Structure formats: structure tokens, C-alpha cells
Amino acid sequence: MRTRLAIKIHSFLEHRFPERRVFLKSDADTRFVRLRPETQLIATLGMVLFVAWSIVATAIVLMDSIGSGNFREQAKRDQMTYRARLNDISGERDSRAEEALAAQERFNAALAQISLMQSELLTSETRRQELETGIEVIQTTLRQTMIQRDNTRAELAALRQNAEAEGVTPLVAGATPLQMDFLSTVLSETANERDQIEADARAALEQRDEIELELELLNERNDQIFRQLEEAVTVSVTPLDKMFRNAGMPPDRILEQVRRGYSGQGGPLTPLALSTRGEEPSAEELRANKILDQLDQLNLYRMAAQQAPFANPVNLGLVRRSSGFGYRRDPKTGGRRLHKGSDFAGRTGTDIYATADGTVTHAGWQSGYGKLVTIQHAFGIETKYAHNSNLRVKVGQRVSRGDHIADMGNTGRSTGTHLHYEVRVNGKPVNPMIYIKAARNVF
Template identity: 80%
Template sequence: MRTRLAIRIHSFLERRFPERRVFLKSDTDTRFIRLRSETQLIAVAGITLFVAWSIVATAIVLMDSIGSGNFRELAKRDQQTYRARLNAISDERDARAEEALAAQERFNAALAQISVMQSELLASETRRRELETGIEVIQTTLRDTMTQRDGAKKALAQLKQDTEGGASPQAAMASAEAQMDLLADVLADTATERDRILADAQGALQQRDELELELQLMNERNSQIFRQLEEAVAVSVTPLDKMFRSAGMPPDRILEQVRRGYNGQGGPLEPLAMSTRGEEPSPEALRANAILAKLDQLNLYRLAAQQAPFATPVNLGRVRQTSGFGYRRDPKTGGRRLHKGSDFAGSTGTDIFATADGVVTHAGWQSGYGKMVTIRHAFGIETRYAHNSKLRVTKGQRVSRGDHIADMGNTGRSTGTHLHYEVRVNGQPVNPMIYIKAARNVF
């Protein structure tokens, strides 16, 4: 049965691929190579497979090239979108800063107006006291005049008695006329002084009413300014407070630590003292002091934000995050191992920046990390930047947030060009993205 099947197959192949011979002739001999049907079939099949493989490989390469081009276009669009978002956030931050400056200027103008109003009120109080003193003088003069009047009445009564007793009528009349003239002059002067003081008093009362109305309008304007200032300060402080809480940094403890270590110019904002008499502060003074306390808190938040790693170590528009914090499969050994930071892949030489103010405690080679920079910050925080190709700082150097400290590379225990970024708090590694995500939409 097998022989018949083999014969049929061989006959079929003979019809399709007849046996061929290739002659090889030399000077002394002639030889030939026989190409059987099966050999020709194998050769044709091999060539067919090779051609098919070439076509498929070419198609795959073309598709990959087209796909990579689309990916680059998508990456460019994402980069442009991210840059636009960063520009919008920066513009919003600048607008908030301008609003805060404008509110502070309005606050200073309100304080100046309050000072002018206080001076006017003090002048009005002095004028009122002067008027009270003048009224007391008038009352004293009136009492003296009434006493003189009573004396004149007694003199007239005595004159009448003298006249009835036989005194000279001419002498009595002369004495009475002199006394009446004196009394009339005194009464006229008193009436004139009284009218003048009454006019001054009415003018002072009218001026007081105008000052009270102006003071009421000023209080309303000041209240509106205070509300705007309170809203502006609250809008500025709330995101910072949320940022620190999201990063697991208690704001009260952080601000107290910054306040103790503050050595900048000007110092913390001092509360206003509106009175030097030891009196209770006015409601305006209390509100102003509350705003100053918030501004002081905002200033302390700004100082604290500079000293904590809320910034990104690389320009996210030019790199991509390839690995996060946590346990993962080790690319070298294949075992499960804690990855103590975040990896950002990019091209060799990509700029790496300090994420907060601090002091460089290590700048050199370290086993496994390659060329590494270590920076010590406030609050017991330390950041590490590993696998660099070039270091831009030295040990002991003080750096600020955003300073260029190294270039991205592939040194040490690394499988490709990338930055290994670590954040350690009191020596223990924590997820760096906690700080970076907490600061989004803030800086």
C-alpha cells in the first residue's frame, strides 16, 4: 500500500518537477549533479518561505515605523498640551500674586485713611474740649453778671431808701445812671460772647455730624477692603495648606519649625497697635491683625515650600516615568525587590534639577547608584538623584530649588538611560510622587 502511494506521489512530482541534471565539465572529466523531484520541491518551498518571510518582515517594519511616527506626533501633542497647561497655571499664579499685591496696596491705603480719620477725630475731640472750656467760661461770666445784676438791684433799692429818707435826688439819679450804664455794657458783652459761642457750638456739632457720616462711609469701605483681603488671603493659603497635608506634613508643626529657624530680612509680620493707652483693640484692628497673621502664615508656607521636594527633578515634557515606588520584579536578578524611588527615562544628558533648597551631602560614585547626588533638606528630608552621566555640583554646596545639579545617564546598576529619584524622610524611603502630586495646580 505504501509503495503504491509513494509511486503515485513520485509520479505527480515527476510531472510537476521533472528530474534535471546539472553538468560540471572540466578539462579531463565531465560530471553531473542530479536534481531529483523531491530536492526541487524542497528548494522551491524554501525559496517561497524566504520570500514570504521577507514580505511579512518588511510589512512589520513599515507598520512599526508608521506607528512610531504616530506615537511621536501624539507625544508632541501631549507635550504641547502639558506646556499650555503649565503656562495657564503660571499665568493664574501670577494673577493671584498680582491680586495679593493689589489687595495689600489697598490695605495700606485703608490704613493710611484710617490714620487720617483718627487724626481728624482727635482734632474734633480737642475742639470739643475747647468748646466745653469756652462754655464754662461763659457760664462763669453769666454768674458774675447775675451777681453784678443782683448788686445793682440792691444798689437801686438802697438808692430808693436814700431818696425816701431825704437824700439829694440829683446825686441819686447820677449814681443810678452810672450803675445802669455799667450793667448794660456788661450784659451786651455777655450776650455777644454767648451768641459767638453758640454759633461755634452749632458749627462744631455740624462738623461732628459730617465727620460721623464720613467715618461711617470710611468704615463701610474699610469693611469691603477687609473682606477682599480676607478672601484673597484665604484663596492663597488654602491650596498650600492642602498641599502640605496631602504630602503627610502637618502644617502646624512645619510652620512652627520654619518660624523658629527664620532668619530672613524683615522677620515675621507684627500685629498692629492702634492705641497707646492700653485700651482694647478696635474691631478693625482685630481684623487687620487676623489678616496680618494669615499673611505671615502665607510667608511661612512659601519658605517651607522652598525647603520641601514639591518640584519635579526633570522636565516632564521631555521624559516619561517608567517605574514607580514599591515592590517590583528586579530587572537584573528577576526576584521581587523594593524599588525605593521613581524612574524617569529620557535621553543622555537631560537636565536634572534640585527639587528643593538644601545642601549637597554627596556628589560622586556610589555602588549600584552610579554617579549620584544626595541633597539634605529641612524637616529631616533627603533626596537622591542616581545613574547620572555628569555631576554639576560638589559636596557641601548649597543649592536652591530648580538649580541644574546633574545630567541624565546610565551609570551604576542600570538597564538604560534614566534618572532614579528618591525621597527619604528621617532615613526611610517614601514615594516621591506624594510630594509631586500634592504640588500640582499649586506651583
């Protein structure tokens, strides 16, 4: 069976590729090379494969060349777009930085004005109480003087009636010089005392009018101070309240947590003392205590802002934001994965700062992050600063917002010198720019 199949194949090849002889002639001899059908088939297949390979290779090279040209053009266009975008972002960053600086200056000026007005308010309140006390003393003295004047007049009238009843008038004509001197002295002293009482009464009334005028002017000035304080407190508290709300931090819960943490350190301002005689507090006292409560709230906001990551981890004038929070193409593997922070590219050694008060919980090497600093803050917030070249803090160290904690580098899983900055709330990563953007026009 195999022999028949081989004979058929050989016949088919002889029909398609008949046997050929190639003669090689020299001066002395003539030889030939016999080309069998199988040999011709193998040679033909080799030629076909070679031509096919040449065609495919040429097509691949042409397609790669065309694709490379398009890719380079696209890369140039993307680069120009990125540069324009970076220029726009740089301009926006500079304007935001100027606005933040101006807002910080306004905030500091408002705090200084509030402190000055609070001192003036307390001084005015003390002066008002002194004037009220003086008015009460003058009114008491005036009442006593008027009572004494009325008593003296009654005594003088009674003396006259007694003198008339006892017939002193006829006796005066024949009275002795000693009696006349005594009577003159008594009448003169009584008249002088009456005149002095009347003069004291007029002086007391004039002094009362002056004090009432001064008290009225003082009340007007206090009302003006109250209005200025209320406006200054409102201007200062509203942006802070908005900042915490934009960052997803409920102000009531945050302030209550700060109040509990500082309850034993005398943080809240002391309210004005109310009356101990069971009297209802005055409108000025209620108004002053309301302002003091708002100042206490402002102080709590200030302490809370120090403990939340509202600051920038780097000087924005020395870096550019190279990548944001969210899903992106992984620069190492090319796959799509979640980027849990924000990247800021800059020079090696660029200063990195703590964005809030807290305690260092990690300062060393961690896989993927390279040289890493982790800081635990209040409200369940944690910040991470990765890929550093040098660490400047130790585990357990307390840091404040703005402290220099590390130098920018390219350690760990990184494609270039940059800072990878993360914010986690109760262990869950959130966009750090939420806090940074919320603090614009406040700090």
C-alpha cells in the same frame, strides 16, 4: 559467563542484523566489504540519532520562528499602546503646566493684593485714630466753650442783678459819659463774646457731624478692606494647606517647625498695638490681628514650601517620564525589584534643578547611581539625582529651589540617558510624584 553473554548478544544481533557483504567490482578485480552485525547496529543507531536530531532541530526552529513573529506583533502592539499613552500623558502634562502657571499667577496676584490691602488697612487705621483724637479735642473744646458761655451768662445776670439792687438804673439817666462808655463797652464785649461762643459751638457741632460722617465712611471702607483681605488670605492659604496634607505633611507640625527655625529673624508680622489704658481691644483691632496672624501663617507656608520638594527636577517640556515608583521588571537582570524613584528620559546634558532649598551632602560617583547629587532638606527629607553626565555643585554648598545642579547623563547602572530622581523621608524612599502632584494648581 561473559563468553556466554557475548555469544547470546552476537546471536541476537545476527538474527536481527544478519551479516552482509557489499561487492565492489572493477575492470580488473572484484572485492567485497563485510558488514558485521555490530557495524550495522552502530550505523542504524547513528541514522536514528541523526533523524531524531533533525526532527527536534526543525521543530525548535519552527517554534522559534512562530514565537518571534508573535513577539514582534506583540511588541508592535505594545509600542502603539505606549505611544498613545505617551501622547495622552504629554497632553495632560501640558494642560497641568498651563494650570500650574495660571495658579502661580493667581497666587502672585493675591499676594500683591494682600500687601496693598495691608498698607491701606494700616493707613486707614492711622487716619481713624487721628479722627477719633480730633473728635475728642473738638468735644473737649465744645464743652469748655459751653461752660465758658454759661459762666458768662451767669456773670451777666449777676451784674444786672447787682446793678438793679444798687439802683444803677436811675443812675444811668444821670450818669457821666465815662460811666456810660464803660458800661457800653462791657455790654458790647459780653454780647460779642456770647455771639462768638455760639458761633464756635455751631461750627464745632458741624465739624463733629462731618467727622462722624467721615468716620462712618472710613469704617465702611475698612470693613470692605477687611472682607477682601479675609477672602484673599483664605484663597491663598487653603491650596497650600491642601498641598501639604496631600503630601502627607501635617500642616500644624510643619508650620511649628518653621516658626521655631525663624523665631529669631522677625518672620511673623507684628500685631496692631492695643490700648495701654487697660481698655478692651476693639472689634477692628481683633479682626486686623486675626488677619495678620493668617498672613503670618501664609508666610510660614511659603517658607515651608521652599524647603519641601514640590517642584519638578527637570523641565517637563524636554523629557518624558519613563518609569515610576514601585516594583517593576529590572531592565538589567529581568527580575522583579523595587524602583525607589521616578525616571525622566531626555537628551544628554538636559538641565537638572534642585526641587527645594537645602544643603548638598554628596556630589560624586556612587555605585549603581553613577554621578550622583544628594541634597538634605528640612523636615527629614532628602533628594537624590542620579546617572548625571556633569555635576555643578559641591558638598556643603547651599542651594535654592530651581538652582541648576547637574546635567542629565547615562552613568552608573543605566540603560540610557535619563534622570533617576528619589525622595527619602527619614531615610525611607517615598514616591516623588506625591509631592509633585500635590503642588499642582498651587505653583
